[in-house]
Amino acid sequence: MIVKCCLKPTPSSSNYTNQWFNVTNNQVIPQSLGKTYCISAMLLDINNTRYFIIPQLTSAKIMNRPYVIIVSAATLDGRIASKTGYSRLSCPFDLKRLHEVRASVDAIMVGANTVINDDPTLTPRYVKAIKNPIRVVIDGKLRIPLTAKVVTNKEAPTIIVTTEQADRNKTAQLINMGVEVWVMSKERVNLRDVLDRLFMEKGVKKVLVEGGGRLNWELIKEGLVDEVRLTISPYVFGAGTSFIEGEGYPTTMEGPRLRLKSVNMCECGNEVLLDYVIEKG
Numbered sequence: 001m002i003v004k005c006c007l008k009p010t011p012s013s014s015n016y017t018n019q020w021f022n023v024t025n026n027q028v029i030p031q032s033l034g035k036t037y038c039i040s041a042m043l044l045d046i047n048n049t050r051y052f053i054i055p056q057l058t059s060a061k062i063m064n065r066p067y068v069i070i071v072s073a074a075t076l077d078g079r080i081a082s083k084t085g086y087s088r089l090s091c092p093f094d095l096k097r098l099h100e101v102r103a104s105v106d107a108i109m110v111g112a113n114t115v116i117n118d119d120p121t122l123t124p125r126y127v128k129a130i131k132n133p134i135r136v137v138i139d140g141k142l143r144i145p146l147t148a149k150v151v152t153n154k155e156a157p158t159i160i161v162t163t164e165q166a167d168r169n170k171t172a173q174l175i176n177m178g179v180e181v182w183v184m185s186k187e188r189v190n191l192r193d194v195l196d197r198l199f200m201e202k203g204v205k206k207v208l209v210e211g212g213g214r215l216n217w218e219l220i221k222e223g224l225v226d227e228v229r230l231t232i233s234p235y236v237f238g239a240g241t242s243f244i245e246g247e248g249y250p251t252t253m254e255g256p257r258l259r260l261k262s263v264n265m266c267e268c269g270n271e272v273l274l275d276y277v278i279e280k281g
Ligand SMILES: NC(=O)c1ccc[n+]([C@@H]2O[C@H](COP(=O)([O-])OP(=O)(O)OC[C@H]3O[C@@H](n4cnc5c(N)ncnc54)[C@H](OP(=O)(O)O)[C@@H]3O)[C@@H](O)[C@H]2O)c1
Pocket: 071, 072, 073, 074, 079, 080, 081, 085, 086, 087, 089, 110, 111, 112, 113, 114, 115, 117, 118, 138, 139, 140, 141, 142, 143, 187, 188, 189, 190, 191, 210, 211, 212, 213, 214, 215, 216, 218, 241, 245
């Protein structure tokens, strides 16, 4: 939906701007990026005719990158995989919920180890979906096998984001197999650049991150996550991969500020669904 907005830089400002925006699920995508505005009035504009004022949309966060949601299932002790890499933690209701989220986003992002260990297809299968989101694999050394489903399954486009450390022959093979390969830097992939590029080049407005723990950590650490949906499943591993797996914060002061949006019990009656929004990355 294209809407015409009257914007002002702060609530008290008397300077208004008139610009064109895309509005999706209350998320406002500006044509000029990088500033936070307060939306004081919004006029629906269809075929250059103004129709409605929407008073409830009095403020909105203007994004210059996609909205990022991490969705994961963890044991009671916060592990998303055991020490052997076993990670089947979701009940059928939780799987369906995950696929509903898959169906609602523009891209699904995972780390290389998740592809290597789980070989996911990353398509919405347990729900009706009008499109398959782009699959984005962060794989700095291009370690995922050519036989991975994200490569061989053609139901959705796949972008593999890598670095100059990647084997050039393998890069060429992947491109021949129809995969887009983005060589984005010398050593580590800058995840903010990836999100910016997805936003600008592919029109991606919402990204679902499906782990694993290391990718979750890198995104959290960079302040790039907006929401975390975690299912606590009734198991304990005692060791293995944590939901967020990285060098860690020394105290709570350095970490992100999370606000609980909702807490629900799963339909199975034995799992808890936590939904947190991140207020400060
Ligand atoms: N229960 C669940 O909901 C769930 C969901 C997903 C995954 N999992 C489990 O989680 C485990 C995998 O998690 P993980 O933490 O080991 O790995 P991961 O996050 O899937 O992948 C980490 C790897 O991705 C690459 N990577 C990540 N960020 C990068 C960056 N900025 N630049 C370059 N490369 C980057 C790195 O590869 P290099 O080391 O080669 O640089 C890194 O080692 C699996 O066992 C899987 O089953 C569970």
